[in-house]
Amino acid sequence: MPLGYTGKILRIDLSDGNIKEENIDQVFMRKYFGGKGFIGYYLLKEVHPDVDPLSPDNKLIFATGVMTGLPVSGMCRYAVGAKSPLTGGYGQAEAGGWWGPELKMAGYDGLIIEGKAEKPVYIYIKDGDVQIKDASHLWGRTTDQAQKLIREENGDDRIRIAQIGPAGENLVSYACIVNELKHANGRTGMGAVMGSKNLKAIAVRGTQKLQFKDKEKILDIARWFSGYFKKNPLTYGLYNWGTSGGLMNFNKSGILPTRNFREGSFEGAEKIWGKTMAETILKKREGCYACAIRCKRVVEVDREDLKVDPELGGPEYETIASFGSLCGIDDLGLISKANELCNKYTLDTISTGMVIAFAMECYENGIITEQDTGGLKLSFGNKDVVLKLIEMIAKRQGIGDILALGSKRAAEKIGKGAEQYVLTVKNQELPMHEPRGKYGVGLAYALSDTGADHMQAAHDTLFTEEGEVLDSIKPLGILEPMDPFDITEKKVRDFMYLQFLWSFYNMAGICDFAPVPRGSMPLEKVVDLMRAATGWNVSLWEMLKAGERGLTMSRLYNIRCGLGAGEDRLPSRLHQALEGGTLKGQKIPEEEFMQAIKTYYAMMGWDKETGIPTKEKLAELGIDF
């Protein structure tokens, strides 16, 4: 009997309504673990690189991990993958919340959705019973409305729902999938793929208990961690101030993306960071499944000009920076409203803020005019336009129809030199971390399988000195502090080892904020938990190798889709001087950076020029199908 996982995935063809269960054996599970391991495997095997991402031939894969659903802080994640409509290659986005554990308790480690339904439908899975149900009455509804209706018509308030809103239905290239109204599979446009299949929602209810090898050991570690995390400033900071607790430090260090990455410090930072939120609009702290850290925020705003519904959560750091400093906005209430709207319409808050900031810079330089915007003045800091633009993008109205393409494709349509204000890698907009102050994040952006992504590896600024955080990753062989401005072989090696670890966390279903180095669960406890869950005698080495395998498979898929060495580069602005803030004048040296990319290829066992994994490397990783 499988321990820690269910051993079953569900394949649902929406074109003909066929539903079938497939078994996954222990060797498969221990090799791929879940998350991007599953997604890479099924994309490589089943989704031809020429497939149009929004056609019925694309497949939408929901993958939990072997640790998803352990009753321990951070063990709640799942990933959704497909060929991405935004990047044209490997697409994947992770989320927390409760949906992943619920799917496993309903009997499945993952879902593969194929084809396209003739009319809108939703899938309802209850303890192994699977139905495809009519969703005509839900199409066009926002997430809060749809969730209420699905729960009512199935007579169960505890159904967990992952769904799309109007942005997904309207195929916005960076539409996301949202579960429980506030946890987003944010990046690479997975909501658009779901919309292209006429699939509104996947509603799940599971009451089966997961089986573990040593449940007592798991509970012991869970109880220990629920006290221990408070002693660690990183995890206790997450509890106290949420993910935006570091915003003021970023601002002081000159790495807070401001006005479309022109500057690195924002004069209104103090008004929008986590402590200000806690002292003003914070209603409560919430957590994902079984998590004691509770870094999620719930806010309520009740102003004359603005109301924010706490049911849709509250903004995290990425959202605060993307609608805040990046657009020159210092109104936390308005940023919270932008977050609420994105959760209702299912828009990725990072790409949405970035697309708006891009449009603002175009407007300030006369490339977009009021004639194009229907009279909106898109200047940085103009509070009146952000919420309107979100609506217009989700509904594809006016200039929103062009901005819904993503900033790269929008710039191609707009012309007139708009391209110079685009900040994307592989067509995906940059997250809210300034690589000119931490070169390792530049490597993460350029080398990420999904386009610009900050969740590839822990950031260099965590490890600038000796101490507890550096000690926590010494078992990886990273023994000395990092200089954020170093881009030599040493930085590449440190980045690569950390990337293996974070890739493994993704595959196993573990939140990066719970274990070290960003969190405080020691690596040996993560190994103990995996052993206690599965009964396997796994080692840290095996886990890191699995992480490397996941990264190599997503690389292979990108190579097949035509995304190779030519796409592993940063937008030109990052090689130009920052215009403001503490790091004014700082830039990433381009030649040294491109040399570091080649060094990475060689360290990964990829061809040094083309970045294609060698046959020998594939054999070493057992990628032999």
Ligand code: SF4
């Ligand atoms: S640390 Fe935060 S995001 Fe991670 S599982 Fe806990 S509550 Fe969720």
